[in-house]
Amino acid sequence: MSQIIVDRQIVEDSTQLLRLNEDGSFADVPATGPVLVPLKQYLAQKEALRARGDVGVWFAPDDEPEDLGADAQALAVIAVEFPAFTDGRGFSIGRLLRERYGYTGQLRAFGDVFKDTINYLYRCGFNAFAVRADKDIAEAAKGLDDFTEFYQASVQQPVPLFRRRTLA
Template sequence: MASIIKNRAIVNDDWTLVRPAEDGSLPAVNELPAGKIIVPLAFWQAERDALSASRGAAELGVWLAPDSEPADIAGDFDKLAVIAVDFPVFRDGRGYSIGRLLRERYGYKGELRAIGDVLRDQVRLMLRCGFDAFAVRADKDISDAIKAFDDFTVQYQGAFDEPAPLFRRRAASASSSAASQKVSA
């Protein structure tokens, strides 16, 4: 069984990612593997009712390609346990925006997983965009990738994980310290 990083821990991955065959075809709903599956957005849109009838929400996930529109899945959050975002190559950063949109604009609260060409250099930034699970590329060391979360102790910019930029956090800290000094004086 493959492993992923989830909530900053290495865990067994019990999900099967369904990708199109080389000719672009996908299996029929009744030919899908047993257990928990993550299907492409287009497959979900075409077979939503059949998939929902054959499996519960706890066993269904959808993955978005870099050119997918997150709004297309926003009404289905209650039917899905996982939303994955595909990073097909290292240099394609559109998935970061998809992650932030899902979390901040559409309010997605479930597991948000990065899949594809996921490397150590990216996981910390993906976390800042709202991802909480990472399927590190198979030829990379997942134990090394998890160390990326501790590479930096202070974040300057605001992001999903820390909305206030550093200067605002420092100003708030300074004003609360000044207020507590006035109270004790």
Template sequence: MVKPHLIKLDRHSGARSVSANHWTLVLEPCDDPIPGHCIIPLASWLERRDELIGRDDIGVWFKPDDEPEALGTAAADLPLIAVEFPSFTDGRGFSIGRLLRERYGFSGELRAFGDVFKDTLCYLRRCGFDAFEIRADRDPHEALAGLDDFTEFYQGAVEPVQPLFRRRTGVV
């Protein structure tokens, strides 16, 4: 199997890169010991929480129908959370990302995977995503351009937080 391309965005400096993917996505729950740098299903993490809490080499991934509330404030202790986008028409992952950032204090890598492509990157970034898995048959450098599809936003979001009228007037 060919691994997808990984685009990473540094949320502080704005630097962007096409990077090697050092994490393995585990699709099915397993009872075996979990090796390092694995992204496991939310249900598996919840079942094995006591064993896995505090490990900085385990990430969690969300299906579109998983609820961020199930992870809650434990999200803040994870190094990576991935959110699945199974199809272009399924936008539930945008809400999951925003909730993880704004409500549950997640500050690690927030990765989008699945049907992720150039036209969605700008919107994903606004919801707090800073890593994007692009299918292996797509050009990751072309997809990077999607981060610049729009130069200004009227509404506040995870990025930018303030709406345009506040940014223009300097009103807090």
């Protein structure tokens, strides 16, 4: 069983991430246990998957949050893939899910996730992190505290520093 960071704690994770088959067909969903399915599969099999109650959705970098829309509220977990350090589209997906669609459940980043990115992911609304296998998860968790104050507004702090100073 792998470990992930959820709400600043390192916890065991039994969730299985399913990918599309090589021919683009949908993977078979196991009968039991929590799973994350690709957005395309969720949209095609929504009724059956929602009935299970333990299914989450994962976004590829080129998926659009608008395709899930208000259905996001029905999911306990939404994950976003970061295939490479240089691919920042997932930051926007996370922020849109939180701000535009009001998603309040677990928002998980996976893929090329490590200490240097975690604080920025957190500021965009992510609260769970599947750290890259070749990185130390305890060390990566320390990245959440790399910075204590930010000038810009974020999902975590919607009021920019210059406004907070005038409120004090």
